[in-house]
Amino acid sequence: xxxxxxxxxxxxxxxxxxxxxxxxxxxxxxxxxxxxxxxxxxxxxxxxxxxxxxxxxxxxxxxxxxxxxxxxxxxxxxxxxxxxxxxxx
Numbered sequence: 001x002x003x004x005x006x007x008x009x010x011x012x013x014x015x016x017x018x019x020x021x022x023x024x025x026x027x028x029x030x031x032x033x034x035x036x037x038x039x040x041x042x043x044x045x046x047x048x049x050x051x052x053x054x055x056x057x058x059x060x061x062x063x064x065x066x067x068x069x070x071x072x073x074x075x076x077x078x079x080x081x082x083x084x085x086x087x088x089x
Contacts (some may be wrong), residue, residue, distance in 0.1 A: 041077040054075035 028036075040054040042063075042081045045054055051066035052058060061071060072078070 029069055031068045031072040034074045034075070034078060037081055038072070038075070039081045040077060041081070 035050075035052070038052070040052050040057070042053045044050045048063065049066065050065045052061060052071060056077065057071060057075075061067075079088055
């Protein structure tokens, strides 16, 4: 004869499993923040990664392997992307 003492978990209610929350994205470096606001940045499209379109950076960095940490901290071509203001006449 089988009793409940042999299998103590058989009648216990199952506790919901708690999964670890999704890992948080690593904090953006100062170079990545600067790259996000640069006017030379081309946003990612159709599976391609974002890259710098400046004529002096593009031939060396390319479009597929651009790394902001290598280019953006001391970039002398950096220009802040600004929203054009409306002219009030």
